Amino acid sequence: MQFSLSPANLSAWSGSVLVVGVHEQDPQGLIGELETRLGLAIAPWLERQRFQGKGGELAKLQLLRPEISSLILVGLGAAASPQLPALRQAAANAAKACNAESGSVGVLLPWSEQPAQATAEALSVAEAIRLALYSDVRFRSKPDPRTLPERFELLGTLPADTASALERVGAICAGVELARELVAAPPNSVTPAALADSAATIAQAHGLELKVLERADCAKRGMGAYLAVSQGSDLDPKFIHLTYRPNGALRKRLVLVGKGLTFDSGGYNLKVGAAQIDMMKYDMGGSAAVIGAMRAIAELRPEGVEVHMLVASCENMVNGSAVHPGDIVTASNGTTIEINNTDAEGRLTLADALVYASELKPDAIVDLATLTGACVIALGEEIAGLWSDHDDLADGLRQAAEQAGEGLWRMPMQSSYREGLKSLLADLKNTGPRPGGSITAALFLREFVDREIPWAHMDIAGTVWSDKGRGLDPAGATGYGVRTLVNWICGGGAGANA
The missing domain is CATH 3.40.220.10 (Leucine Aminopeptidase, subunit E, domain 1)
Structure with missing residues (x-):
């Protein structure tokens, strides 16, 4: 076309x-x-x-x-x-x-x-x-x-630079389409290893750097929260680190983190009833968005911006080795976590990914995750939630989302709600009270980010899938987040607002 x-x-x-x-x-x-x-x-x-x-x-x-x-x-x-x-x-x-x-x-x-x-x-x-x-x-x-x-x-009459702008369409839409295909594919097709293969394909085609940490590598780094989620699955976890490095002088280093649960049964807190366990293949929508964005960025090759993509990919399954409700695990920054709900697993994988992201000393970190049903209740299926303590970063992402036509609404980081994450035994529980569940989830993630680094969290639980189709999106996977991230990084937003 x-x-x-x-x-x-x-x-x-x-x-x-x-x-x-x-x-x-x-x-x-x-x-x-x-x-x-x-x-x-x-x-x-x-x-x-x-x-x-x-x-x-x-x-x-x-x-x-x-x-x-x-x-x-x-x-x-x-x-x-x-x-x-x-x-x-x-x-x-x-x-x-x-x-x-x-x-x-x-x-x-x-x-x-x-x-x-x-x-x-x-x-x-x-x-x-x-x-x-x-x-x-x-x-x-x-x-x-x-x-x-x-x-x-x-x-009609359009500016002369429009022709060159249209050359971006193929790369951006290819990234969105890749994200849609990853989300829509069944969990016996898109596994942690398959996500790593997708990253490898992008790296090979566009000259990017790829590092995949295996279970033993993650254990050496002390990623106890991430590995706890993966231990009930027969499939090995894959921690994926894909890097785009620009030619010439470096102005910014950015990290994109995507939740990569290729299937989420809920663990021993098994999803039942209205939870639609058959749709939990899309719990890797965050990883699909950042992989799709990297596919576009690799082709567009923005100047002066180094981009790292991290996905702590695994399944959340139930067997004799699966994590128990009540288990206490230790994340890679030494924080101990009481797992009071095994179905709040995404934030555990993201915890170790965010620690890893902080160690890269970037100018900004943005994570995307199908994290909470509470965000769906709050904002519906057309608007994702945005949490950040950094106004410039939040404004840059909101502007990029508006340009992309992807709904994004900034939500409060109510620090007093952190009280709900306190554990009697460990440093934190992985879930707080039911009220404000998407806010306490964001507050949990904030514990694993270096406070000196601007960070934003996007909860895309409602926007990653559309049963009937909406706007430009057909029924099924939407590829939400790819265009927002590409606009933010390649359209000047990251340089101005990171």
Whole structure:
């Protein structure tokens, strides 16, 4: 799939499908221009279709003409509404309507008059189109044949640097698609070793450095919290460290940490009832996001930023060797932890990963994890939670998420809630009281980060999967977090706000 620019307008463009974005009340008079261009009375047809230009509306007209075979009108809502979300959604809707079309698609949208904003809109629209057309057929014996457009041309006046910006689309979307494939794959396919293999593939293809710590290596480093989670599984844990080093002078060193539970049974606190144990394959959504981000970063090769990716990968299973509720383990920084709930295992693996991350002496650490059901209750399935004591880092991530169209909301780090993590026997319990569960989870993680290092935690439990599909995301794995991280690192946010 190719993306390109074309200065053509409604009167000049020809191809297979023409997509036109229309605001409510059509203040630009595009319907009239289309009627002149095509010699058709389109307005009465739209009235019969009850198309008013509202956000999410779409009307498709088969023209069967040599110069344009189909016309798709997409609603953009009120002209005064925020433009970027409307353009992104309209592009995704139009792309889905282009399924089974071939040839070229012209996309005419009301681009911003501000050059930087117009370029950002074009990039976002191209990402929306590609991601909306994604389909995972790896596990079907006879996939349904699909015909997709060969290229999309963005029409109208756009800044000169937009063409180079569009060159990023392939790398970013490939990272998102990789994350989706990792999350969606069954747990007998994506194992800790398979995650390590994915990192190895990226390293080999793009010249990155890879280190994989085996169980014995982790034991030597005193990673008692991480290894406690893994001890009930027949599969060996894999601690994955992937590194991108830029050419030239180094300005920033950043660490991305992803929770990597390739399957989470809950351990002896077995998931039952509404916990949907069959979906616990997506408990490695954080690791998928950081691996996908590294896939994109490796190809984009941002200057001056060194990026380390860490995943403490394992399964949380039940056998005679599995950790017991009530066991006390020691993390690699010497902190003792009473495991009062074996289903709060992700924070145990992250604890040792965050200690390791701090030892790299980075300028910032960001972890992503499908950590708590409490975050899903608080923010739903479209917004991830963000916890950080560092305003600049939090602001940089929120701006990157907004640009990516990924919902992210900063949550409080209520220090008084740490009282709920106190243990009678150990330094900490791994869970606190039920109220504020996502906050106490973040406070637990903070105990394992060097306080001098800016750190942020993103709880993506609600956003990693969509049962019915939403926005640009199909039903299933969303690849949430990849575009936010890539925007933060490659779009200047890390340099300015780390």
